[in-house]
Amino acid sequence: MESARRRLRSRVEAEAYVASVCFKHGPPRLTGVELEWIVHHAEDPRRPIDAHRFTAALGPYAPRTLNKESPQLPLPAGSPLTLEPGGQVEISALPKPSLAELFDAVTTDLGFLSELLADAGFVLGDRATDQHRPPRRLLDTPRYAAMEQVFEPIGPHGLTMMCATAGLQVCLDVGEPATLAARWAAVSALGPVLVAAFANSPNLRGRPTGWASARMRAVLGTDPPRSAPSKIVEDPAADWARRVLDTPVLCVRGDGDRWVTPDGMSFADWLAGARAEPPTTDDLDYHLTTMFPPVRPHGYFEVRYLDAQRGDSWVTPVALLAALLSTPGTVDAVLDACLPVGDRWLPAARHGLADRALAAAAATVLDLGARALPGLGLGRDLTEAIVADLDRLPRRSTS
Template sequence: MSELHAIEEAAAHVSGICFKTGPPERVGVELEWTVHHAASPGAPLTIDDLRDALGPYAPETLGNPDPVPLPGGGAVTVEPGGQVELSSAPARDLESLYQQVSAGRALIDERLARAGLVLGGNGLDPHRPPRRLVHTPRYGAMQRLFDRRGEHGRIMMCSTAGLQVCLDAGRPEELARRWAAVHEFGPPLLAAFATSRFRAGRDTGWASGRMGAWLNMEPGLTRPVPVTRKPAETWAQYVLAAPLLCLRSDDGDWDAPPDLTFAGWIRSGLPRPPTLDDLDYHLGALFPPVRPRGYLEVRYLDAQPGDEWIAPAAVLTALLDDAVIDEARDLAAPARDRWVEAAREGLACPAIGTAATGLLDLACRNLDRTGLPAHLRDRVADIAGRRLAAHSERETHA
C-alpha cells in the first residue's frame, strides 16, 4: 500500500480524482429519512426493527453480508441514528432518476409498512432526541470527536435527514463556473426547501435546524469550501487542512489524535505514515455543503416529504443549464455566502427571500431544459410555488 510522505503528492492525488470533467449528462440523488413507528412516532426504534423490516435490502452495517440492490440499481444504507438512506444509481436524465427512485422508495415503504414503520418527511426528527443505534468504530470515533464541541454533532449523526443531489462537474472550461454556481445557489435553495424547524417536540429557532447542527459541529469538517477559479487546488488545500475524523486501526479504537490534520499526519508520520487509502477514506469523512467526488455532491438541502425531492433536484438542474446559469448567479448574488442567515432565518431574511424567489421563478420558466415530461414539470412548479406562497402567508400574518 503506497505511503504518503509529501504534501505535494497528496494534493496531486486529491486534485486528480475529485473533479472528473466532461459533458454534464448524469444525475443522481441520495435521500435520507428518519424512521418511525406508525402508531407512535416518538417511540424508540431498534436495529432489529430496521433489520427485520428491510430484510434482504438491509446493509452490511446491520449484519447483512450480501445486500440486494434496489430496483434500478440503487442501494439502502442506514445512518447512525437509524435513518434510512436510498442512494440512487446515476441516471441519464431526471425522468429516469424519478422513475428509479420512486420504485426504490415504494419498495422501502412497503417493507417498512409490514413492520408498522413509516418514513419521516422532515430534515430533523421532530419527535425523538438523538440516540445512536449503529455502533461501528467509525461512528464511535465520530461521536467522541463531535461531543467535545457540544450536542450538534450527535444531533447531526442521529437526528438529521438530508437530500443530496449529485451532478456532473461539466467540461473543463465550465468547471469553475458550475462549482461557483452550486455554492451561490446554496443559501437561497437551502432556505426555500427547509423542512427542519422542529426537533424532539421543540422549535429549534432555525428554519433549517438540520443545517444549524451541521454549521455548529466541527468547522474544519463542515465549513463551505472557498470558491476560487481553481476548484481542484482549493479543494486539495481544504482536504489537507481538515482534521482527521478518525484513524483506522485493527484494535477497534479509531479515535484520532486531537486536532491532527491530514497534512500534519503526513509531516509527522505518526502514529504511522498515512497511505493513499487513508487519504481516500479521509475524503469521505468531510462534509462541506458541496463536496466534489468526481461529480458535484450538493449536500445543503433538507429531506423533502414524499416525492418532493424532485423539485430541488429539477431546480438545480435547470439553473445549471448553460443558457440560464449566468442569470441565475446574478439573482443569487445578494445571498452569497449567507449560510447562517439562510439556515436560521430562511426566506424571512430579505436578501435570501428575494434571491430564492428569483431563482425558483427562473428555474420554473426553464424546466423544459431538464427533460422532465409535462406532468413532472407541473409537479415541480406546484411545489416551488407552494414553498414561496407559504412564506408569503407567514409574512402577511406576522
C-alpha cells in the first residue's frame, strides 16, 4: 500500500511512472472488449430512465454507482456490468487469449443482459447516440459531477459524450519493445478509417446531426487536452507521459460528495507545489483515468474510437482490429495505407466513407483484414460471416 501511494516529487519521476504503467511490454496474447449500449423504455424510447426502476431491473448485477448496497455480481460468463453517467450499460469482458473465447463469453453475457432488461420493459439501443432524449445524468457520483462541472463551460459536447453516447472499446496488448512504436502508429492511424467505416450515430435528440458519427464529434469536442487524438511519434510512451502531466487535473478526490475541480491546474503544476500536499502515484493513476483520447494507453492499448454497433455486429470491428495487428507485415501494410489519412478525424466523423481519401484507405484496410482473418482461429463459418460483413461496409448506409 505504501508503494501504491508513494509521493511524487519531480516531473521526471512522474513521467517515468506514466511510461512504465501505460506501456507494459510483452508478447501480444490477450484481447478484451468493452461494449456500451444506450437503454430505452420499450414502450416509449423518449421516456427518461428512472433510477429506481432501473435498479430493480438489474437486481444483484446493478453496479454500486447505481445502488450502493448491490452485491454487484458479474454476469454469467464473468463480465462485470458497469454504467456510464447517463445510464448506458457496459459489459467489460475479461480479456481472453483467443477471440473465439472472447466472443463466446460476450455473447453469453449480452444475451443474459438483454433478457434481464426485457423482463423489466427495457431495450438496448442500436445506435451510438441517444436518438430520442437530451443528455441527462442518471448517476450522481463525485466523479461525474466533477466531469460535468469541468466540461459544461467548454460546450455541449462533454455532457453529450457522458450521457448520450455509447462506444465499442477494444483492448489490445502493447507488444514487445521492438514493435511498440509500429503497433501504436498503426492502431492510431487506423482511427479515422475505422471511425468512417463503422460510423453509427447520425442522429441526436430525434434530429439528424449532419455527422456520420455524432458520437465521435462529441468526444473530440469534449475537452481537447484530454480527448483529442495523441500524436503518432517514434517514442509514444514519452510523448504520452508529457501530455498526461501537462493536462489539467479534472478533480482532486476527497471524502465528501463533491470534489475540488482545480481551475487550470495541470498535474505538472501540482508537482511544482500548486497544492500544499504533493500528489501520489495513486493521484496520478486516477488522473490517467480522466484522459479520454481515441486510443488510450492503459497498460494495453484501449481503442476508444469505434461507435457502438447494431446487434451482434460488434464482432466485425473487433475481429478486424485483431487481424490488422496480427503480424508485423500486416501492421506495416496498415501504416502504408493509413498514415496519409491518420489526421482526418473530423472528416471521418462528419462524412464517414463519403470522404474519398478515407474510402480509398478503407478499401485497402478491409482487404488486408479479410486476408488476415483466417489466421485468428475463429472457425470457417464465423470467418466467412465477418468477411461478408466487411464486403458490405462500403455500401452500408448510416441513415
